[in-house]
Amino acid sequence: MRPTDAEILAAPKVLLHDHLDGGLRPATVLELAAEIGHELPAADEPGLRRWFTEAADSGSLERYLTTFEHTVAVMQTRDALVRVAAECAEDLAADGVVYAEVRYAPEQHLSGGLSLDDVVAAVEEGFRLGESRAAAAGRPIRVATLLTAMRHAARSREIAELAVANREAGVVGFDIAGAEAGFPPTRHLDAFEYLRRENAHFTIHAGEAFGLPSIWEALQWCGADRLGHGVxxxxDVAVGADGAVTLGRLAAYVRDKRIPLELCPSSNIQTGAAGSIAEHPIELLARLRFRVTVNTDNRLMSGTSMSREFALLADAFGYDLPDFQWFTVNALKSAFIPFDQRLALINDVVKPGYTALGAQRAFDQVRAAGTERLSPRSA
Structure with a gap:
């Protein structure tokens, strides 16, 4: 049966692919822009929210990326970064997310005079503040961070070193992001080789707007632990007229090696990687037992949340609570925190949470059936 919206909201969720500068509250963007005199394309909260989603609905990754000019512009001071990070943690917790890895590019927040170390310190302070507020509200969450280097720039080794230097401060991994076409991951081999020598985790945006060569390079040349999108x-998956499925060598490698796919359904539609939720390959990839995870990418630009992504998948493919538990456990298996911490979240938070939801559903069904039997209308 299709889970109710209340069940989806209450379900424990894990998020591996979420951009800090893609998840600001429109009201926050308006306030911070007013403080620095930055001109926005809309003057009120509903209009600004609408502009972000409409601008992102172009079907082009390059056009999609231009929306970040406004969010990044208001994230250039320590106070702004602390506020945005704290609100991010609170918003995710309110949506039922119990563990999140949120990524951002420190090199994009230096125009106000901050250093790279200042940026990392401010974001970590904000996440700790948001975690404490969420816990006080009864929705505990743990937020870890990934430091992202921009693939069109030349600071990837520097950002990789920054990530390693801040492993004890909450940074759990590294990423490269930005337009794929013309900027292959192999441009940043030095950074990836350094990370491997330092036993550090990293994911790579690959297989979003560009195809199999980007995925192949990310894995076989760069050694990525996960694929950012990977849709x-x-x-490399062929479905015959009789429904028989054949995997190409790269797809078979990805599945056999249990390489996590950080799929972002709504975002993938906006950037042209899929035509609709119903046409999104997540259902086939999940049925073939790839290591599929569900993510938001950019909550502001896509007008989404983890609960909304789950609801869309439930409507399109008939997914129920056991399916969402599978996606959630997949995500925790793929997280960049230590194994014992992942296992504790699975056994102490995620599985009990879904068990409680199932028990509550069974109770509600029995109660509803009993009410029906006692109803004068049914007598």
């Missing part, structure tokens, strides 16, 4: 792996 285009479907290009």
């Amino acid at each position: 285009r792996i479907i290009d």
Whole structure:
């Protein structure tokens, strides 16, 4: 049966692919922009929210990325970064997320005079503040961070070193992001080789707007632990007229090696990687037992949340609570925190949470059936 919206909201969720500068509250963007005199494309909260989603609905990754000019512009001071990070943690917790890895590019927050170390310190302070507020509200969450280098720039080794230097401060991994076409991950081999020598985790945006060559390079040349998006792996999966499925060598490698796919359904539609939720390859990839995870990417630009992503998948594919538990456990198995901490979250938070939801549903069904039997209308 299709879970209710209340069940989806209450379900424990894990998020591996979420951009800090893609999840600001529109009201916060308006206030911070007013403080620095930054001109926005809309003057009120509903209008600004609408502008972000409409601008992102272009079907082009390059056009999608231009929306970040406004969010990044208001994230150039320590106070702004602390506020945005704290609100991010609170918003995710309110949506039922119990563990999140949120990524951002420190090199994009230096125009106000901050250093790279200042940026990391401010974001970590904000996340700790948001975690404490969420816990006080009865929705505990743990937020870890990934430091992102921009693939069109030349600071990836520097950002990789920054990530390693801040492993004890809450940074759990590294990423490269930005337009894929013309900027292959192999441009940043030095950073990835350094990270491997330091026993550090990293994911790579690959297979979003560009196809199999990007995925192949990310894995076989760069050694990525996870694929940021990776949705285009479907290009190496053939479905015959009789429904028989054949995996190409790269797709088979990804599945056999249990390489996590950080799929972001709504975002993938906006950037042209899929035509609709119903046409998204997540259902086939999940049925074939790839290591599929569900993510938001940019909550502001996509007008989404983890609960909304789950609801869309429930409507399109008939997914129920056991399916969402599977996606959630997949995500924790793939997280960059230590194994014992992942296992504790699975056994102490996620599985009990879904068990409680199932028990509550069974109770409600029995109670509803009893009420029906006692109803004068049914007598």
